[in-house]
Amino acid sequence: MPKASKTETSDAVQDLPATYEAALSELEQLVAQLESGQMPLDQLLTGYQRGASLLGFCRDKLKAVEDQIKVLDNGQLKPWTGA
Template structure:
């Protein structure tokens, strides 16, 4: 289901789902499906942010060690 998913595309899709739910544009029949997809996107974004934070921290540590 991660068809070359990027943080930006996941975040954009998540915003769209949230907007549809807030504006009551989602039928009851599709609500469960939309919430499940939102949960997947949230988990993906959280993982991506954690990985990026870790990578940036490692780079900073390497830079500080080189002084």
């Protein structure tokens, strides 16, 4: 049984989207493919690895924004009281 090459695996981790929105959109599409059961078995691992990379990217972006908000609010993240 052929294994995913190191290049395929590293490609799944590299080339992350430029924006949070693009990463989230790609992640949502990937999750839909994985959940549909229609993805070929040999692509499942690569898809999972790509999804994990996208999830980490999104979490990092959200954390960076949260940290910036804390700075703007004098070190405290306050609860949202939006309308």
